[in-house]
Amino acid sequence: MTNAQLYEAIFHRKSVRKFDMAPLPSEILARLQEYAGSVKPLDANIPYAFIYLGSAEVKNLLPVKAPHYICLYSEKKANYLLNAGFVLQQIDLYLSANNLAGCWLGVARPAKEVPKLRNGLEYVIMLAFGKTGEPLHRTNTSEFxxxxxxxxxxxxxxxxxxxxxxxxxxxxxxxxxxxxxxxxxxxxxxxxxxxxxxxxxxxxxxxxxxxxxxxxxxxxxxxxxxxxxxxxxxxxxxxxxxxxxxxxxxxxxxx
Ligand SMILES: Cc1cc2nc3c(=O)[nH]c(=O)nc-3n(C[C@H](O)[C@H](O)[C@H](O)COP(=O)(O)O)c2cc1C
Missing domain, CATH: 3.40.109.30 (putative nitroreductase (tm1586), domain 2)
Incomplete structure (x- = not known):
């Protein structure tokens, strides 16, 4: 995924909140995980990691249910929230550019059974993702x-x-x-x-x-x-x- 492809996705992306609950094929997940390993941080001194969860491992009060979630865990040091937005938005754009549905979820949380800490990193925010039957892209910026x-x-x-x-x-x-x-x-x-x-x-x-x-x-x-x-x-x-x-x-x- 090039910067030009991510840039292009900015003008068409949208949040999708209705997902096909069938899990994505493993090759698509593997490609996403590979991409996630290559995103650029805003501040390279902030340790972070992505954790992938399934629908049973996430609690959301709002009715957005997806087959997959990508969660960002981070050390809580200066600017970690800016860094979280910066790295996870690359995933949001990647999803859109690859015809996958995604939605940022600020109110959802990993379920109780999911450990709060991973190697000392704390949960910050997640994106739901998967396939959808809904329109995935905006055709014109007037739709934003x-x-x-x-x-x-x-x-x-x-x-x-x-x-x-x-x-x-x-x-x-x-x-x-x-x-x-x-x-x-x-x-x-x-x-x-x-x-x-x-x-x-x-x-x-x-x-x-x-x-x-x-x-x-x-x-x-x-x-x-x-x-x-x-x-x-x-x-x-x-x-x-x-x-x-x-x-x-x-x-x-x-x-
Ligand atoms: C940090 C963040 C948290 C969000 N949390 C939620 C959420 O909990 N539930 C939800 O349905 N949408 C959530 N959204 C999606 C926003 O509502 C959406 O991005 C905004 O309304 C603009 O619409 P668009 O993404 O379709 O352009 C969140 C977006 C961001 C950036």
Whole structure:
């Protein structure tokens, strides 16, 4: 799977919540697992692992049932939620590009019988996946229910770079991101939540930002640029009601 194929999937992907419960053929699962072993992290210093579960091993209060789940386990260090969004969104795009159905599940949990820790790594989030009889792809970006670019960005000259980021999925479609600065130095911030909402969405919201950063990385890559990330809280202005997450610097790709 190339970056160009993942990039292309951004414009057609959608969440699918109705699955054919027949397990996928073992070759398809093996190929997915091989791909999962090759995804790129946002921060290579955060240990993580994928665990594959079947439908009997997952508890979900909402009625989304799938034959397979890919769970991300991670060490809980700085930026682990951003990293979780970044790595698992590569799987979401891979599924779509390979005509498989997938859906992020923020409210599901591994069942009680599944160990909470794997080699010291804790469960963070999962994607349901499998085959479906439902339409898998959007044909036009007008089918995405998303904010307009002007609602999520004041960054000068970054319209083209940010269009695929605008289309990123987020928990409850809240799209908590905001982009300022300019095309070469994008400042990414996240909408602040009140205490009540933070208790429910505080973590998912950060995973959302990781997803947006993956789309941003693919978008820059498509334009021949490489991204570097600066998480240090700098003296940068972010809009009222938002908090600074990361500064993304772009440079021409070498070679
Ligand atoms: C971190 C995260 C958690 C999510 N959790 C759930 C969930 O628990 N149940 C569900 O049905 N959809 C869930 N979704 C899917 C979103 O509702 C969906 O991505 C969003 O509404 C945009 O729709 P789209 O993915 O079809 O473009 C989640 C998405 C993200 C990114």
């Amino acid at each position: 229910m998303r904010k307009n670019l002007s609602e999520i960005s004041s960054a000068a000259g970054a319209e083209e770079i940010l269009e695929p980021v605008r289309l990123a999925p987020s928990a409850t479609n809240s799209q908590p991101w905001y982009f300022s600065g300019d095309a070469d130095h994008l400042i990414v911030s996240r909408r602040k939540l009140n205490l009540l909402r933070a208790a429910v969405y505080g973590k998912l919201n950060q995973i959302d930002i990781g997803i947006a950063l993956l789309h941003l990385g693919l978008s820059l890559d498509q334009q021949g640029k490489a991204a570097s990330y600066d998480f240090a809280q700098a003296e940068v202005a972010v809009p009222k009601g938002y908090e600074f997450m990361v500064k993304v610097k772009n440079s021409e790709k070498r070679g």
